[in-house]
Amino acid sequence: MIKLTLRNIWRFAILVFLQIIIFNNIQFSGYINPYFYIIFIILLPFETPKWILMLSAFLLGFSIDILSNTLGMHASACVFMAFIRPFVLQYISPRDGYEASSLPRIHYYGFTWFLKYSVILILAHHLFLFYIEVFTFSGFFYTLSRALLSSLFSIIIVVFSQYIVYRK
Amino acid sequence: MRALINFFLKHYYFLLFLAFELFSVFLVIENNNYQKSSFLNSANFISGNIYNGLSNFNSYINLYELNEKLSSENTQLYNSLKTTYKSNKISLLEIYDSTYFQQYVTTSAHVINNSVNRQNNYLTIDKGENQGVYQEMAVTSPTGIVGIVKNASNNFASVISILNTNVHISAMIKKNEYFGSLIWDGKNYKEITLKDIPNHVNINIGDTIITSGYSSIFPKGKLIGVISDFEHEKGGNFYLITVKLSTDFKKLSYVYVIGNLLKQEQKDLEKTSEND
Structure with missing residues (x-):
């Protein structure tokens, strides 16, 4: 338990660092910016108490x-994402529920499950983030296209990272 | 009472969410008001130092290009030295008079953090109040204007880039001195829009746009860019002019911070006339 907590704290620090140093500097054609750091919320264990989930999402953002x-922008988007996470998990849960001591990872529940899970969460986060950034619905489709393109990149990086960093 | 407690226990997750969300949105709104100084920005100590280290590394990579720029700027400065001009004076007497005095002071600074991909972009520079950089000073680069200082801490300052949808800057067409305001639409970091130029003015693609000097922040005549396209505003009497910025905001490295020594005087005067 303590080991798991420590590991998550490390992950928090490393992801913030990576986002600031590397991912914030990746800009394709001026406005596509992947936000990789939200993988932290995606990978939190199933049993995380809800208030810790919410608090850590807020601190992350x-x-x-x-x-x-x-x-405030990333904080609000992260809090929103954390809020819907339990509902998403419930919605896409496998028929016999989640096994004890398993983690929301590609190695436990397979590619399709993980893709579905991360696509919903990342889309929620990015749409929220991009609309709160412009703070208006004028230019609705322009903002939408920015959000969708960035989501696409984030999803690709998040899914690939599962194969690169984590081994079973 | 018990019902109330039960209600809170039952819906604590949603209430917690609401509290965090409202707090975050409050922060966004508070921070959107860009004249307000805020403590938590990239000019503060911790993030200032992180970005400083990062940009030290980056500037190493760009050394070649930077040297080119600096040397071309040096040449320009040498050319403007008094010694390079031959005097036409007939009299041998030098006259010192008090009609000239200094209005602008310039400090050079290094950009340590920068972005172009958001709707409201900011930069961080490595000079602060200890080096004489204060709020509302103008920031320019050798190739054109960059932004306005928003907050200054002891050793760092955050700068609102002109690539920020909240910023309006007074600009004019160099050849006929008609002025309008510059607004960024949040799309392309190479272009900015100039509004409020009346329809009857004669403009061409390639005309130079400079600062007007009306705002007490930017001195008159700083380069902004050239007209790359223009059209008539739908149903209006004004042009909608697209200006190609002369500064490449992705490659900013060294900038100059310009302070106006007479700003307070101008502002006070304008305030008294407004009150009348």
Whole structure:
């Protein structure tokens, strides 16, 4: 348990670092920016108490905000994403539920399950983020296209990272 | 009472979500008001130092290009030195008079954090109040204007880039001095829109756009860019002019911070006339 907590704290720090140093500097054609750090919320264990889920999502977004001058934007998007996570997990749960001591990873529940899970969460986060950034619905489709293109990149990176970093 | 407690226990997750979400949105709105100084920005100590280290590394990679730029700028400066001009004066007497005095002070700074992909972009520079950089000073680069200082801490300052949908800057067409305001539409970081130029003005593609100097922040005549396209505003009497920025915001490295020594005087005067 303690080991798992420590590992998640490490992951938190490393992901914030990576996002600021590398992913914030990746910009395809001026406006596609992958947000990889949200994989932290995706990978939290199933049994995480809801208030810890919410609090860590807020802190995650808040750290990114402070470091990239977007106070409140990432925090609100992350909190929203954390809020819908339990409902998404319930919605796509396998027929006999989640096994004890398993983690929401590609190795436990397979590619399709993980893809479905991360697509829903990442789309929710990105749409929320991009609309709160412009803070208006004028230019609705332009913002939508930015959000969708960025989501696509984030999803690809998140899914690939599962094969690169984590071994069973 | 018990019913109330039960209600909170039952819906604590949703209430917690609501609390966090409202707090975050409050932060967004609070921070959107860009004149307000905020403490939690990239000019603060921790993030300032992180970005400083990062940009030290980046500037190493760009050294070649930077040297080119600096040397071309040096040449320009040498050319403007007094010693390079031959005097036409007939009299040998030098006259010192008090009609000239300094209005603008310039400090050079290094950009340590920058973005072009958001709707509201900011930069961080490595000079702060200890080095004489204060709020509302103008920031320019050798190739054109960059932005306005928003907050300054002791050793860092955050700068609102002109690539920010909240910023309006007074600009004019160099050849006929008609002025309008510059607004970024949040799309292409190479272009900016100039509005409020009346329809009867004669403009051409390639005309130079400079700062007007009316705002007390930017000195008059700083380069912004050239007209790349223009059209008539639908149903209006004004042009919608697309200006190609002369500064490449993705490659910003060294900038100049320009302070106007007479700003307070101008502002006070304008305020008294507004109150009348």
